[in-house]
Amino acid sequence: MKSISEDVFKFFLPEENLVSAEELTSGHINDTYLVKGASDKRYIFQKINKDVFPDVPGLIMNKVQVSRHLHKKHTHLPVSERERRVLTFVRSHQGSYHYWDKNGNYWNVTLFVEKSQNFESVEDKSIAYEGGKLFGSFIRDTEDFDPGKLIEVIPKFHDMSFRFDQFDQALKDSSAKRRERAKNLIEKALALRTEMQLLENLKDDGAIRIRVTHNDTKISNALFDHDGKGLCVIDTDTIMPGIIHYDFGDAIRTICNTAREDETNLDLVNFNKEYYDSYLKGYLEALGNSVSAMERKYFPLAAKTMIFIMALRFLTDYLNNDVYYKTSYPEHNLDRSKNQFKLIDSFDSVMGKVS
Template sequence: MLAKKLRYIFEQFKHKGEFNSFEELASGHINDTYIIKTKKKPYFVLQRINHGVFKNIPGLIANKVSVSLHIRKKMTHLSETELNRCVLSFLNTNDDTFYHKDIDGNYWNMMIYIDNSITFETVNNEEVAYEGGKLFGNFLNLTSDLDISKLIEVIPKFHDMSFRYSQFKSALQSTPKERLYRAKLYIDCVADLKEEMHILQNLKESRLIKLRTTHNDTKISNALFTKNNKGLCVIDTDTVMPGIIHYDFGDAIRTICNTAAEDETNLDLVEFNTTYYKAYTKGFLKHMKSSITLLELKYLPLAAKTMIFIMALRFLTDYLNGDVYYKTKYPEHNLDRAKNQFKLLQSLSQQLSTIQN
């Protein structure tokens, strides 16, 4: 049944492929993503975008396409084949749009699959951290002159700390007592960090730090690498919108410098790796050093702390709300994710002077 449905949707896009089979990619928290294997390569990636999470999907897809086209125009020295390996390439539908809306109201978009590439859920060597830094730094550099007024805010207040605290407060008022009891230690941590966690937002709102085109979901699994561990392509651009570089830097550090997966339940395995922090920062600044300001540079360490915290807060809030946002595999999954991030935050805080130096 699913194969028949995917075949039909696949045929709504302009391509020269013949549907052969499909394989589900299960790494994302939000969307449903499939590799469409055709009789001849290239293969394709067909994605159903979650309209429960994203309210303006045509605008979201317009953002993704605009960013890809902007980057591609700066890489005219590459062949079409090379471009399709280092920049996401979106396909038009037969109706000349970049998405198909099915009879159930679901939105689908399709890209050329980047073959012979790998991803990492966690980082296990300095080279991957450094290459990840170069990749995300270059993404910010290449999009630095993109007119942000042409981008929609895909998820309003996505990294707005006041908004996240407001959501958290609402969740506290409606959650069952049993969940409140299980999360009490972490609920107390949220209250203790409130003032520090608003510093970056205050700098943004005062316009001391400027808005740029940002990815907003720079976990290491959203970077493709060659099989030789060289950075290849930034993927999963659903959350591209105006933001500050600290969002992208901090979220990347959150995954790159965690010595375990973000839902690892053995917290003894969760530590903040300062060696990887140094390697990532070196790669990141390789492309950003000409455009980053001293004030932006000063607050990069706080960006790491803030983005770890905001993910801990979001996982905790979703747990208190009854797991309505993130996909979960078992009842305590979101609480385990939150515990993981709070442990990472504690490890970072213990090494903050080293990181700042």
């Protein structure tokens, strides 16, 4: 099992002694460890994947700046409770928040949030509701933070025009065999092109404001207490400027699919409107006056758009011979894309016209 070295540990915690380090395997990009010191205090040590993120020090400063801002919003709470509500980054003995090790890897450390739990999927509408409140609170509490202070961690991450450019090139370069197998999905993608670029156009025209956004709002990135109440938003690597619809739509995409993302029995893939309504209720309650009428109007389209962008990305990777996403078998990306397009069909049937 991979572990952390003594020099990494001591850089952040020179007065502590390393007792144990357990790798957490739920993440897909970074290496993460639950670390215990001799004082019995626990920490999360994270090695950032520099092959995915071009500016790791900038990424870490994004996280630190936003966490500092959120701590100021909770000064009414005792420190111990505040550290359960907001990620707390550990400053090294040199005063920095990251360590560049001898192998060229970047590390950062946060306090472990004690007495917490998370969920890989939603199986109860109350969790959807609490998740909505938690991510809505994140948007509300950062609305007075200038997003211009943040770097763009992954350029064009949710840029639909960019994703269509990638798709167009993949379509041009793909084999006839793969194009034929994906023919129906290609036709669906092209038919939705105009509708799926509407949010981007509104953003570019200034009709929807740029905010601090999380950009990875799956339910497993929310911590809950043991009563199922929302505690803390985690995994903030992708914090950057964006529009609220990216966060809302990505959460809905992952919460409201009744099947796993690569389920091949499409009869099992449906859009759970009860979870949508519960998440939206919690989200709006937390946002309060922080959300405009224009933003609210396009929440349903945001959900459809974020489902579509993943359908398009899986399809693009299939046409590119599976060069981006890890696959377990030759048609894996095609099946993932079919899954997301089926979810769009189910969304349309229960939500009706949303643009």
